Amino acid sequence: MANGIACVFAVTMVVWAVRRLRSSRKLDNCISSIPGPKSPSWIYGNMPEFLLGQEHGEHEFQWQETYGQVYSIKGCFGESRLIISDPLATKYIINNPGGFVWGSSHQKVANLLFGHDNIFLARGIVHIAVMPVLTHIKGEGHRHLRNIMNPWFSSNSVRASLPMIKETARKLVDRWESLGFPGNTADVCPILRDVTLDVMADGDLTALCDRTAIEACLVAILDYPFNALTGQSELAGTQRNIIDAVSSLTKFGLLVDKALQYIPDPVFRLACRLPIPVMLSIRKYNKVTDELSRHLVQQTRANDGSGIDQPFISRFVKRNTCDTEVGVPDDQIPVHVRTILFAGSDTSGGTLGWILYKLAEMQDFQHELRKEIQLASADDYDNMLLLNAIINEALRLYSSLPFVERVATEDCFLPLSQSITTTTGIQTSELQIKKGEYLYISIAAYHRNVSIWGVDAREFRPSRWLEKEPCKVPALGPHASFWRFAILEMQVLVTELVRKFVLTLPENDSVRACIATTLLARTSDGVHQLPIHVETVA
Ligand SMILES: *[C@@H]1O[C@H](CO)[C@@H](O)[C@H](O)[C@H]1NC(C)=O
Numbered sequence: 001m002a003n004g005i006a007c008v009f010a011v012t013m014v015v016w017a018v019r020r021l022r023s024s025r026k027l028d029n030c031i032s033s034i035p036g037p038k039s040p041s042w043i044y045g046n047m048p049e050f051l052l053g054q055e056h057g058e059h060e061f062q063w064q065e066t067y068g069q070v071y072s073i074k075g076c077f078g079e080s081r082l083i084i085s086d087p088l089a090t091k092y093i094i095n096n097p098g099g100f101v102w103g104s105s106h107q108k109v110a111n112l113l114f115g116h117d118n119i120f121l122a123r124g125i126v127h128i129a130v131m132p133v134l135t136h137i138k139g140e141g142h143r144h145l146r147n148i149m150n151p152w153f154s155s156n157s158v159r160a161s162l163p164m165i166k167e168t169a170r171k172l173v174d175r176w177e178s179l180g181f182p183g184n185t186a187d188v189c190p191i192l193r194d195v196t197l198d199v200m201a202d203g204d205l206t207a208l209c210d211r212t213a214i215e216a217c218l219v220a221i222l223d224y225p226f227n228a229l230t231g232q233s234e235l236a237g238t239q240r241n242i243i244d245a246v247s248s249l250t251k252f253g254l255l256v257d258k259a260l261q262y263i264p265d266p267v268f269r270l271a272c273r274l275p276i277p278v279m280l281s282i283r284k285y286n287k288v289t290d291e292l293s294r295h296l297v298q299q300t301r302a303n304d305g306s307g308i309d310q311p312f313i314s315r316f317v318k319r320n321t322c323d324t325e326v327g328v329p330d331d332q333i334p335v336h337v338r339t340i341l342f343a344g345s346d347t348s349g350g351t352l353g354w355i356l357y358k359l360a361e362m363q364d365f366q367h368e369l370r371k372e373i374q375l376a377s378a379d380d381y382d383n384m385l386l387l388n389a390i391i392n393e394a395l396r397l398y399s400s401l402p403f404v405e406r407v408a409t410e411d412c413f414l415p416l417s418q419s420i421t422t423t424t425g426i427q428t429s430e431l432q433i434k435k436g437e438y439l440y441i442s443i444a445a446y447h448r449n450v451s452i453w454g455v456d457a458r459e460f461r462p463s464r465w466l467e468k469e470p471c472k473v474p475a476l477g478p479h480a481s482f483w484r485f486a487i488l489e490m491q492v493l494v495t496e497l498v499r500k501f502v503l504t505l506p507e508n509d510s511v512r513a514c515i516a517t518t519l520l521a522r523t524s525d526g527v528h529q530l531p532i533h534v535e536t537v538a
C-alpha cells in the first residue's frame with residue numbers, strides 16, 4: 001500500500017513538473033499573477049486552510065476581506081487556483097457548463113458512486129445552490145435529458161405536493177416522539193437526512209404524480225415494496241455510510257484527491273474492487289438500487305397506457321412505442337435513481353438542521369415564531385414572515401454547497417465585473433484561464449459581502465429579511481438561488497416541529513459548520529452530529 005502511494009506521488013510529481021515547464025511562459029493576467037494569500041506549504045498549498053479548518057470559512061472569509069471577490073490560492077504542489085465571488089464571473093462559469101466541469105477526481109468518485117453520465121451530479125447539483133435546477137444544462141448529450149426533466153422542475157405544481165409534505169412532517173414529529181427525543185438531547189441530523197428516504201417508502205403515493213423537484217422524485221421512486229426486498233432502512237443506512245465515508249476530509253485526502261487526477265480510469269476501477277468497507281458499501285448500495293430500478297422499469301412498462309399515474313422515474317424509461325426520442329437506455333436508469341436519492345436527502349436535510357440549530361440558539365425568535373405559527377391560517381406559509389426570514393437567513397449563511405469547484409476544459413477569458421490589479425501591476429477586467437485550471441465559485445463569500453448585505457453581513461440575523469432592503473443588489477442570494485419545492489418542504493417541516501417542540505442548545509454545545517461534500521455540523525470532538533435538546537411544547 002505504502003509503495004503504491006509512493007509510486008503515485010512519484011508519477012504525480014513528474015507529470016506536474018513536465019506540465020509546469022510547459023506552461024512556464026507567464027501571462028500578465030493569468031491565475032498565478034492574481035494576488036492572494038501566502039502559501040504555508042508547497043505540498044498542500046492553502047488547501048488545508050480552505051477546506052480543513054475548525055469551522056468552514058475561518059480563513060476564506062478573511063482572505064475575502066483582504067483580497068476581494070477574486071483572488072488566487074495555492075493548491076497542492078504549487079499550482080494556482082482561483083476563488084471567485086464576482087457575480088459576472090460566476091454567471092459566466094455557470095452559463096458555460098461545457099467550458100467548466102467537475103475536476104477529474106470528483107468526476108471519478110461520482111462515476112464510481114452513481115455510474116457514468118450522472119447528469120444530476122455532473123451538471124445539475126450546482127444549480128440547487130446557485131440557480132433553478134437543471135434549466136441551464138447545455139450541450140447536445142444533455143439536451144435530451146433536459147427535455148425529459150424540465151416539466152418536473154417547472155414551478156407550476158409545487159403546491160400540489162403539499163399534502164405529501166405535510167404527511168412527511170407529521171411522521172417526522174411522530175418519529176421524534178417514538179425515539180424519545182422530548183426531555184432529551186438528541187442528534188437530529190440523521191433523522192432529518194433520512195426523513196425523505198424513510199418516510200416516503202410507505203403509503204400510497206401513486207396519486208401524487210405531477211410534482212416537481214427531487215424530493216418529489218424520491219416519493220415516486222420509492223413507491224416500491226422495499227420491505228419485500230431488503231428493507232428500506234438498509235438502503236438509507238448504506239447511503240449514510242457512503243456519505244460519511246466520502247465526506248471526511250483530511251490532509252491525506254487532499255493528496256489522494258490530487259493523485260486521483262493522474263490515475264488512469266481502468267486502474268481506478270480496479271482499485272474499486274478492493275474489499276475495503278466503503279467499496280463494499282458502494283457495491284451493496286448499487287446492487288439494491290439496480291434492483292429497485294429494474295422494478296421501476298417493469299412497473300412503468302406494465303402501467304403504460306393504463307391511465308395509472310406514472311412515477312417520476314418513468315420519464316426516463318424507454319417505451320414500447322416507436323418514439324425513440326423518449327427515455328434513456330434501461331441500463332442508465334439506476335444512475336439517475338442513485339443520483340436523485342443522494343442529492344435529495346443530503347442538501348435540504350442539511351439546511352433544515354441548521355434552521356433548527358439556530359432556533360435553539362435564539363430562544364426569543366423561536367418563541368415569536370411559535371406565536372406566528374399558532375396564529376397563522378392553515379397552509380399560508382408564504383405570509384409567515386418570521387418563518388421565511390429564518391429560512392432565508394439559513395440559506396444565506398448555511399448554504400449546503402458553500403462553494404462549487406470547477407475545472408476549465410479549454411483556454412478562455414473570464415470577464416470580471418470589476419477590474420483587478422495583478423501582482424505585476426497591470427489592471428485587467430478579464431482573466432486568462434488555461435485549460436485544466438481550478439476555480440472555486442464561493443457562494444458563501446458572496447453571501448457575506450458587506451457592500452451587499454451590510455456591515456453585519458456575517459451575523460445570523462433573520463430580521464434583516466423583514467427590512468425593506470435586505471440586500472443592496474438583486475441577489476444571487478437565497479430566494480433567487482434556491483428552489484421552490486425545497487422552500488415549501490422547509491416551511492412545512494419547520495412549522496410542524498416548532499409547533500410541537502421547544503428546542504434549546506445543550507450546555508456543552510460545540511457545533512461548528514465544516515465542509516464535507518456539503519456543509520455539515522460537527523462537534524468539538526470531531527463527530528458529525530447536531531445535538532439539540534428537545535422538550536414538548538407545554
Ligand atoms: C462586495 O461586492 C461589491 C459589489 O459587487 C464588490 O465591489 C466588492 O469588491 C465585494 N467585496 C468583497 C470583499 O468581496
Ligand SMILES: *[C@@H]1O[C@H](CO)[C@@H](O)[C@H](O)[C@H]1NC(C)=O
Binds near residue numbers: 524525
Ligand atoms: C456533551 O454532553 C453529553 C452528555 O453529558 C455527552 O454525551 C457528549 O459527548 C458531550 N459532547 C461534547 C461534544 O463534549
